[in-house]
Amino acid sequence: MKLIQLAIGWLVGIALAGSLNPPFHWWATVTGLGFVVYLFDRSSQRWVSLSALCLLLGGLRVLIAQPLLGPLHIEQWADGAERTLIGYVAEEPRRDDFGQKIVVAVTHTVTPERLSPAEGRILVRLPPYPPYFPGDRLQLEGRLSRPDPARRAGEFDYRAYLARQNIFVIMNRPTAIRQLDTPAGDRGISAISRFREHCRRIVLRLLHEPQAALAIGILLGIQAGLPETTRNAFAVTGTSHILVVSGWNFSIAAAALTGLARLLRLPPWPAFWLSLAVMWVYAGFTGASAAVVRAAMMASLALLARTVERQSEPWRLLLAACWLLTLINPYTLWDLGFQLSALATASLFAFGKPVDVWLDQMHWPTHPISAAMREALGATLAAQVLTLPLMLYHFGNLSLIAPLANILIVPIVPFAMLLGGCALIGGLIWLPLGQWLALGAWLPLSWINNVATILSQPAWAVVSFPTFPLGVLVIAYAAIAGAWWYWLRHVV
Numbered sequence: 321m322k323l324i325q326l327a328i329g330w331l332v333g334i335a336l337a338g339s340l341n342p343p344f345h346w347w348a349t350v351t352g353l354g355f356v357v358y359l360f361d362r363s364s365q366r367w368v369s370l371s372a373l374c375l376l377l378g379g380l381r382v383l384i385a386q387p388l389l390g391p392l393h394i395e396q397w398a399d400g401a402e403r404t405l406i407g408y409v410a411e412e413p414r415r416d417d418f419g420q421k422i423v424v425a426v427t428h429t430v431t432p433e434r435l436s437p438a439e440g441r442i443l444v445r446l447p448p449y450p451p452y453f454p455g456d457r458l459q460l461e462g463r464l465s466r467p468d469p470a471r472r473a474g475e476f477d478y479r480a481y482l483a484r485q486n487i488f489v490i491m492n493r494p495t496a497i498r499q500l501d502t503p504a505g506d507r508g509i510s511a512i513s514r515f516r517e518h519c520r521r522i523v524l525r526l527l528h529e530p531q532a533a534l535a536i537g538i539l540l541g542i543q544a545g546l547p548e549t550t551r552n553a554f555a556v557t558g559t560s561h562i563l564v565v566s567g568w569n570f571s572i573a574a575a576a577l578t579g580l581a582r583l584l585r586l587p588p589w590p591a592f593w594l595s596l597a598v599m600w601v602y603a604g605f606t607g608a609s610a611a612v613v614r615a616a617m618m619a620s621l622a623l624l625a626r627t628v629e630r631q632s633e634p635w636r637l638l639l640a641a642c643w644l645l646t647l648i649n650p651y652t653l654w655d656l657g658f659q660l661s662a663l664a665t666a667s668l669f670a671f672g673k674p675v676d677v678w679l680d681q682m683h684w685p686t687h688p689i690s691a692a693m694r695e696a697l698g699a700t701l702a703a704q705v706l707t708l709p710l711m712l713y714h715f716g717n718l719s720l721i722a723p724l725a726n727i728l729i730v731p732i733v734p735f736a737m738l739l740g741g742c743a744l745i746g747g748l749i750w751l752p753l754g755q756w757l758a759l760g761a762w763l764p765l766s767w768i769n770n771v772a773t774i775l776s777q778p779a780w781a782v783v784s785f786p787t788f789p790l791g792v793l794v795i796a797y798a799a800i801a802g803a804w805w806y807w808l809r810h811v812v
Contacts (some may be wrong), residue, residue: 327639329371333378334650344383351376387486394440395488398464406500409456410441410515415542419448423456423487441480442489443467446497451517455510457501462494484651512604516540522747523740527760531765534563535740538733539615541565541606550769553776558722559702561664562733562768564657565606565615586633592627595622614661617641632702634669638662656714667706668699670804675702700726709796713787721781728771736764743764 337347341427354376358369381462389395397403407426414421422444429438444460452458467490470477482488520542524532533546554560581591603616621637642662645652652658675698700723712718719725739761747754775781 324722326374327643329374330378333375334382337379338382351380385650392439398466398489404461406459443487444491453510453513459498460494461496462491526754537563553772555773556723556776556782558719589718614641663706665705667703671702671705697727713793716785718785719782721775732764
């Protein structure tokens with residue numbers, strides 16, 4: 321329990337310092353004093369001073385991560401004038417139906433007189449083709465501008481959102497773009513990204529739409545190409561989570577790898593390292609977003625716990641993954657996808673058993689199909705307890721059809737993943753083999769798509785929720801925490 325409190329102190333410190341933005345020297349001084357207090361604390365409650373020190377260290381970490389805009393930073397040229405830059409694609413591009421967004425790490429500015437060194441990251445919006453990959457060196461010509469800030473309190477602040485990714489400048493639709501011959505950056509990441517694009521094209525040759533786009537989303541985490549009507553259907557039915565790579569995917573992958581290791585009769589540690597390597601290659605393969613990395617960390621820690629034959633404590637695994645992610649990049653804490661993913665996992669841990677107890681009182685049939693439906697309903701309801709307030713705060717939509725949709729769709733997702741994965745592997749080996757295997761994947765993918773489409777039709781499937789201030793969100797989570805504490809004290 322004390323380890324959990326230390327991790328929570330770290331996360332709270334990041335949230336406080338990131339929101340208040342205190343002077344670095346002031347916070348560093350207080351952190352030093354906190355370290356001295358901890359060293360000289362000999363009381364039985366020493367963990368309290370250690371928790372306070374973790375809070376201060378978390379705040380110090382986010383202050384250290386703040387970028388320094390030096391004289392060479394590209395931000396000074398964001399005046400709306402036409403500029404020519406040279407840089408390289410720094411991370412996996414984000415593609416959608418309207419184009420692609422790439423983050424370019426600038427290395428030089430180009431003028432008629434000379435080539436000058438520069439630094440900083442810019443967000444560039446481009447047409448969908450040609451696709452670009454991490455490491456590609458580009459020469460861009462266009463107008464640089466600063467992102468728009470929030471117009472009023474409580475509104476989404478796009479400027480602050482990008483600043484947490486160390487991006488202060490954007491370039492919309494460059495007037496000229498040229499790919500340079502010399503690549504830069506990590507060739508391994510570039511190779512993985514290109515292979516991912518190759519896999520996407522293979523899936524498009526194996527399946528018709530919308531099954532192909534659905535398989536690409538489930539297997540590769542790429543949502544570009546999914547028809548707008550289909551995307552809206554999944555949003556209305558509260559099943560959009562199956563379109564992104566999450567902990568569910570890693571759970572299925574871990575189970576498949578464990579079964580393969582047993583089949584091959586591998587010793588525990590070789591099986592562990594093989595499974596670990598496959599899962600992290602898959603994480604990088606699917607884009608390595610904050611939520612994906614968190615899920616991979618959780619799966620890795622759980623796999624390690626099983627290998628050393630120790631009982632894995634879920635809360636410690638979750639907070640260890642969150643601590644590692646925020647240690648690497650403290651601004652991950654503000655990523656909405658990370659927040660929802662972490663809250664969904666925590667909600668399953670906290671409310672999975674109460675929901676199961678409540679469902680058991682309904683006397684479900686013992687048939688395997690009804691058992692799978694009950695499990696899907698239990699997981700859906702439990703995950704919604706902590707994620708629903710945050711989703712209402714950001715999006716204002718409440719899906720009334722979500723429980724039924726998840727009952728009918730979620731149990732089919734593992735079959736779609738496994739059969740779709742087999743078809744993709746077969747297609748990579750020999751295209752006709754993949755096309756034959758894709759016949760098996762077509763049925764679960766069609767079921768998922770058709771159920772989501774049908775259930776999204778009623779006018780009452782989703783209702784709009786009025787906007788509310790941040791204070792109401794805090795009160796809601798305090799009430800949920802109080803209810804959980806009461807259940808632990810008086811029911812368990």
